Amino acid sequence: xxxxDIVLEVKDLVTTVKMGGHxxxxxxxxxxxxxxxxxxxIVGESGSGKTMTALSLLRLLEPPVRVAxxxxxxxxxxxxxxxxxxxxxxxGARIAMVFQxxxxxxxxxxxxxxxxxxxxxxxxxxxRAEAERRAVELxxxxxxxxxxxxxxxxPHHFSGGMRQRVLIASAISxxxxxxxxxxxxxxxxxxxxxxxxxxxxxxxxxxxxxLLLITHDLGVVAxxxxxxxxxxxxxxxxQADVDTLFHAPRHPYTRALLACAxxxxxxxxxxxxxxAGAPPDPRRRPSGCPFHPRCPDAIPDCRxxxxxxxxxxxxxxxxCIVAQRAMADA
Amino acid sequence: xxxxxxxxxxxxxPVLIGVSVVIFLLMHLAPGDVTTTLLGPQATEADRVAxxxxxxxxxxxxxxxxxxxxxxxxxxxxxxxxxxxxxAALIVPxxxxxxxxxxxxxxxxxxxxxxxxxxxxxxPRSVLDRVLTGVTLLFGSTPPFxxxxxxxxxxxxxxxxxxxxxxTDMAGEGGVLDVARHLxxxxxxxxxxxxxxxxxxxxxxxxxxxxxxxxxxxxxKGLGRGALxxxxxxxxxxxxxxxxxxxxxxxxxxxxxxxxxxxxWPGLGSLLYDSITAxxxxxxxxxxxxxxxxxxxxxxxxxxxxxxxxxxxKES
Numbered sequence: 001x002x003x004x005d006i007v008l009e010v011k012d013l014v015t016t017v018k019m020g021g022h023x024x025x026x027x028x029x030x031x032x033x034x035x036x037x038x039x040x041x042i043v044g045e046s047g048s049g050k051t052m053t054a055l056s057l058l059r060l061l062e063p064p065v066r067v068a069x070x071x072x073x074x075x076x077x078x079x080x081x082x083x084x085x086x087x088x089x090x091x092g093a094r095i096a097m098v099f100q101x102x103x104x105x106x107x108x109x110x111x112x113x114x115x116x117x118x119x120x121x122x123x124x125x126x127x128r129a130e131a132e133r134r135a136v137e138l139x140x141x142x143x144x145x146x147x148x149x150x151x152x153x154x155p156h157h158f159s160g161g162m163r164q165r166v167l168i169a170s171a172i173s174x175x176x177x178x179x180x181x182x183x184x185x186x187x188x189x190x191x192x193x194x195x196x197x198x199x200x201x202x203x204x205x206x207x208x209x210x211l212l213l214i215t216h217d218l219g220v221v222a223x224x225x226x227x228x229x230x231x232x233x234x235x236x237x238x239q240a241d242v243d244t245l246f247h248a249p250r251h252p253y254t255r256a257l258l259a260c261a262x263x264x265x266x267x268x269x270x271x272x273x274x275x276a277g278a279p280p281d282p283r284r285r286p287s288g289c290p291f292h293p294r295c296p297d298a299i300p301d302c303r304x305x306x307x308x309x310x311x312x313x314x315x316x317x318x319x320c321i322v323a324q325r326a327m328a329d330a
Numbered sequence: 331x332x333x334x335x336x337x338x339x340x341x342x343x344p345v346l347i348g349v350s351v352v353i354f355l356l357m358h359l360a361p362g363d364v365t366t367t368l369l370g371p372q373a374t375e376a377d378r379v380a381x382x383x384x385x386x387x388x389x390x391x392x393x394x395x396x397x398x399x400x401x402x403x404x405x406x407x408x409x410x411x412x413x414x415x416x417x418a419a420l421i422v423p424x425x426x427x428x429x430x431x432x433x434x435x436x437x438x439x440x441x442x443x444x445x446x447x448x449x450x451x452x453x454p455r456s457v458l459d460r461v462l463t464g465v466t467l468l469f470g471s472t473p474p475f476x477x478x479x480x481x482x483x484x485x486x487x488x489x490x491x492x493x494x495x496x497x498t499d500m501a502g503e504g505g506v507l508d509v510a511r512h513l514x515x516x517x518x519x520x521x522x523x524x525x526x527x528x529x530x531x532x533x534x535x536x537x538x539x540x541x542x543x544x545x546x547x548x549x550x551k552g553l554g555r556g557a558l559x560x561x562x563x564x565x566x567x568x569x570x571x572x573x574x575x576x577x578x579x580x581x582x583x584x585x586x587x588x589x590x591x592x593x594x595w596p597g598l599g600s601l602l603y604d605s606i607t608a609x610x611x612x613x614x615x616x617x618x619x620x621x622x623x624x625x626x627x628x629x630x631x632x633x634x635x636x637x638x639x640x641x642x643x644k645e646s
Contacts, residue, residue: 060546092552099550104543107562109640118561119551154641170551 007210008034008057008095008178013070015049015056017282023068024282026052028234030070031309032227034178039204039211041221041242043257044231045279050214051100053231054182057212058097059087074178093123095178096171098200101187102163106155113139113151116170123174138169142199161192165199172203179204180212185220197224218261222246230254233280233290236309240316250312250323252297289320297322334637334644338630349622350402354395357611364411367609385411398615408612412605417616420601425620427497428597430509431589432582434517439524439578442466444571446525447532448564454537462529470526478519478592485515495594516593520586524578531574535567542566569636569643576632580625 015027027049034040042050056067059079072079079090091097096119099105107115116138117131126134132151139147142165155163164184171179181200185193201224204211213224221228221242228245230238230253238251249255256275277294280286286293292302301321309319312327364385365378382388386397401408407417446466450459469477486494492515498508539545540563548562583598590599598617605613637644 055546058550060549088549088552088554090552091550097547097550099543099547101543105547107544107548107566108642109565110561118548118553118557122552122554122557156642167547 005036009073011071014068016068018064032229034210037208038226040227041213041225042229048231049234054180092119093174096176097180098171098184100183119170119173142169160188182214237319244315250318251320252295253291353618364609407616410613412608412610424598424601435520438521442525443528447529450533451536466526466529469522475588516589520589535570539563539567576628580628583624
């Protein structure tokens with residue numbers, strides 16, 4: 001792995017929320033990298049800190065939530081050290097984001113074409129007319145039929161899938177090197193989910209951009225991702241390329257997640273295998289490994305030792321002392 | 331947009347009919363007798379009957395109503411019972427005076443309300459927010475007649491900066507500057523209540539708009555602070571702000587009764603007050619109807635502005 005193709009490098013990112021005088025960690029020492037032209041997926045249950053991680057990268061958090069530590073290097077530059085004005089130049093132009101709920105993501109009182117053109121006008125020296133012409137081209141490019149006329153419509157005239165296409169058009173308008181997609185299909189009909197994911201993937205390849213895909217859907221991960229980071233309770237507990245993760249998961253939580261997914265696709269009438277217990281409340285994280293109360297493989301040390309994310313092979317890192325010891329013994 | 335306007339105007343017809351009935355009945359149901367006011371308590375019964383016939387008060391109430399409406403439809407507001415002058419000639423100059431006071435008060439209330447509301451919303455729960463919210467609450471809950479008297483006491487009688495009452499100096503030459511000086515205290519008295527209401531509403535609408543997801547999306551596009559605030563926060567917060575501003579204007583055009591009485595401002599409010607005291611039914615009815623008409627028209631105007639601001643309102 002050559003270091004020069006790393007576009008985004010997140011290291012020990014900590015994001016906290018102030019609750020009743022205490023700083024509660026929502027994202028806890030998260031590290032991962034995004035390489036040029038590749039897709040990294042962040043997977044985890046809701047509440048595991050995926051979205052908070054994405055918002056932290058672009059510094060889109062609002063008090064009482066804040067980034068409390070770590071570095072986010074974009075092409076070597078630490079985004080967390082930039083001024084707000086410098087950060088605004090990065091947002092939308094170099095790193096763009098597609099959000100979960102396409103209706104709520106669009107301003108209901110502005111025309112679609114205007115909302116796409118707005119991104120262009122913020123970063124390029126373009127007149128409003130030029131930017132709106134370009135917006136129509138972008139709409140056509142993301143597969144919105146009758147783009148000329150639709151650019152003059154308002155968001156409530158669009159279907160969910162079309163709205164997400166609009167937001168994707170806005171995200172790619174300035175040719176960003178990184179696209180962050182936060183559960184881009186969760187709010188959509190099943191029938192349009194695949195189309196939107198294909199569109200994202202095609203556009204990423206075409207622009208040689210990198211995609212940070214946030215999802216809870218392992219099927220999506222298998223289809224789209226090159227690398228995967230699994231999050232649990234605000235931490236990355238396992239990281240690997242997609243083949244390794246699916247074929248040789250090391251962390252008991254990853255294995256349990258995969259077991260759930262595989263059971264779902266099984267025709268035979270096998271019972272679902274839920275993970276016993278619930279993810280911990282961020283205010284009351286267990287001592288040691290946050291997963292130990294639910295872990296089938298837990299040993300007494302798990303209650304004591306908070307395992308760091310350590311490389312167990314060239315492709316794989318895991319934050320589990322049981323897995324780390326087993327790999328060391330092998 | 332034209333269809334929307336026509337629909338809104340059509341909806342006014344039943345409202346205005348209802349308003350006219352209420353206005354008409356109110357004066358009829360009120361106790362007292364106009365003949366006593368005009369002829370005095372010593373008048374004979376025969377004189378009273380004769381006067382009632384002259385005024386048309388011997389007719390059944392529905393017939394009186396029909397005649398009143400028919401005359402108004404022709405543009406005839408009737409004749410003042412108390413002064414024997416045409417009602418229209420009484421009302422028009424008074425209305426212009428009220429319009430001046432209302433415009434000045436609304437401008438001041440908007441300046442204070444929009445400014446303070448926006449400042450408070452941009453720094454929620456800060457010291458500035460608490461001070462602004464507290465001060466507006468204090469002024470908003472102060473009765474205007476009391477506030478007016480305090481202002482007179484301080485600025486007119488003690489400091490002698492401003493005139494006590496009226497629209498012009500009796501002895502002076504009048505002119506714009508003179509009217510402006512007379513306008514200050516009634517304007518402040520009238521504006522503070524609406525300013526408080528507008529401040530609170532602007533604060534809450536802007537706060538609500540800031541929290542919407544599309545604002546975060548707009549930030550993620552890399553928009554500057556100014557564009558973000560203008561297009562994605564204020565533009566979205568405007569419809570309720572326009573509505574409340576329109577309601578305040580309606581209230582002010584109705585003659586800010588208390589300020590007009592306290593400051594002897596010759597507007598609709600003081601005309602209404604005098605006419606009610608004199609049981610001058612034609613003037614009371616015409617004034618009230620004019621106020622109601624202005625009120626609903628201002629609200630139609632606000633609806634139009636809001637429909638232009640938010641396309642979803644036009645279609646619903």
